[in-house]
Each structure stands twice: as structure tokens, then as C-alpha cells.
Amino acid sequence: QSVLTQPPSASGTPGQRVTISCSGSSSNIGSNYVYWYQQLPGTAPKLLIYRNNQRPSGVPDRFSGSKSGTSASLAISGLRSEDEADYYCAAWDDSLSGPVVFGGGTKLTVL
Amino acid sequence: EVQLVESGGGLVQPGGSLRLSCAASGFTFSDHYMDWVRQAPGKGLEWVGRTRNKANSYTTEYAASVKGRFTISRDDSKNSLYLQMNSLKTEDTAVYYCARSRGSYPHFDYWGQGTLVTVSS
Numbered sequence: 215q216s217v218l219t220q221p222p223s224a225s226g227t228p229g230q231r232v233t234i235s236c237s238g239s240s241s242n243i244g245s246n247y248v249y250w251y252q253q254l255p256g257t258a259p260k261l262l263i264y265r266n267n268q269r270p271s272g273v274p275d276r277f278s279g280s281k282s283g284t285s286a287s288l289a290i291s292g293l294r295s296e297d298e299a300d301y302y303c304a305a306w307d308d309s310l311s312g313p314v315v316f317g318g319g320t321k322l323t324v325l
Numbered sequence: 326e327v328q329l330v331e332s333g334g335g336l337v338q339p340g341g342s343l344r345l346s347c348a349a350s351g352f353t354f355s356d357h358y359m360d361w362v363r364q365a366p367g368k369g370l371e372w373v374g375r376t377r378n379k380a381n382s383y384t385t386e387y388a389a390s391v392k393g394r395f396t397i398s399r400d401d402s403k404n405s406l407y408l409q410m411n412s413l414k415t416e417d418t419a420v421y422y423c424a425r426s427r428g429s430y431p432h433f434d435y436w437g438q439g440t441l442v443t444v445s446s
């Protein structure tokens with residue numbers, strides 16, 4: 215059971231906009247930054263979003279992050295086949311669950 | 326170019342020990358916090374622990390699931406990170422990644438390719 219809750223799966227067709235949610239609590243998302251990672255099949259995770267909504271150099275602006283209260287979202291617009299991957303949210307946790315907690319991951323399928 | 330290369334994985338019996346290494350290059354290793362993250366087969370990511378840099382006294386933190394059994398260390402002169410794993414359990418079976426951290430938060434900007442540890446009799 216992950217401290218941060220994500221839907222196990224999501225899907226969309228090419229060109230669509232898809233959002234993936236990440237729900238937490240006051241000890242993690244509610245008081246700390248949220249990070250998002252993309253893991254393509256058979257590869258190591260890659261940083262996608264940091265500090266809630268910042269993109270590292272090289273990450274397309276089709277990817278965006280937001281946070282409100284104890285929840286966060288990752289949005290992918292103009293969906294492409296190469297976006298098919300697992301997506302994980304992460305946050306610092308100030309409680310005994312921490313200090314670093316991940317969501318269970320969301321498998322995105324591009325139909 | 327930043328590179329992180331893990332090694333040392335393999336098959337070990339329950340109760341056994343294993344030491345993983347992570348060789349870093351392409352950046353000033355001594356400046357950075359370094360973390361270990363693992364992923365059991367077909368499962369999600371789980372943070373294992375971290376070592377801070379010299380400026381922060383090389384302090385370490387661990388996930389509850391490994392505390393007291395795993396030890397993280399580093400050798401800045403060799404640009405290397407280590408994970409000593411003792412009293413291994415079957416549930417420790419996973420791919421272990423080392424990751425460079427940007428400060429206190431789970432801001433892991435570079436990851437290694439991972440090394441597989443299998444705990445089985």
C-alpha cells in the first residue's frame with residue numbers, strides 16, 4: 215500500500231490530453247513539493263516534473279504538473295505513442311512514513 | 326555527461342549479505358546527496374535510503390523496511406556510492422537504482438541503469 219495514491223492505469227488516443235492524479239496527505243503533498251517520474255518499459259525512471267510544475271531541460275512542454283492542497287496532477291497533452299510508460303509521483307513526507315514516498319504508479323496506454 | 330553505473334547484484338540466499346556499488350562520473354560527486362531506490366519485479370518504486378554530502382556530515386537516512394539491515398556509504402575520493410545489505414529477505418528482491426539527488430527533496434535528476442538482486446534459496 216503506497217503512501218501516495220495513483221490510479222493503476224490510464225489511457226488515451228494520440229493527440230488527446232490525459233491527466234494522472236496523485237493523492238496524499240498534509241504530511242507529504244500538503245506541505246512539500248511533488249515530483250513526477252516517467253519509466254519507459256525496461257528502463258530506469260526519468261525525472262519529468264520537479265517542484266510541482268517545473269520541467270527539466272529536454273522535457274517537452276506537453277508535460278505539465280500542478281498541485282492543489284493534498285493532491286497533484288500530471289497532464290500530458292498531444293498524447294504520442296512514445297508516452298506509453300509508467301508514471302510515478304513522489305514527495306517528501308514529514309511523518310514516520312517518510313522521508314521519501316512514492317505513488318504506486320500509473321501505467322499509461324496509448325490506444 | 327553524468328553517468329551512474331551500478332554493480333554487485335546477483336543471487337543470494339535469505340539471511341545473506343550483498344554489497345552494491347555505484348560508480349559516478351561527469352559531475353562533482355562530493356557535492357551531491359545520493360540515494361538508492363529499488364523496484365521489485367512488476368512493482369512500483371520504493372525509496373531505500375540516502376547519504377548526504379560532506380557539507381552535511383555524510384548523514385544517512387533509511388526507509389523503515391531496511392533500517393538496521395542496510396547501510397549506505399560513500400567514498401568521494403573514488404566517486405563511489407555503496408549499499409551494504411545484510412540479513413536479506415526474499416522481499417528485498419528488486420532492481421536497485423542509485424540516483425543523484427538535488428537537495429533534501431526526492432529530486433532525482435540522474436539514475437543508473439539498475440542492478441538486480443535476487444534473494445532466494
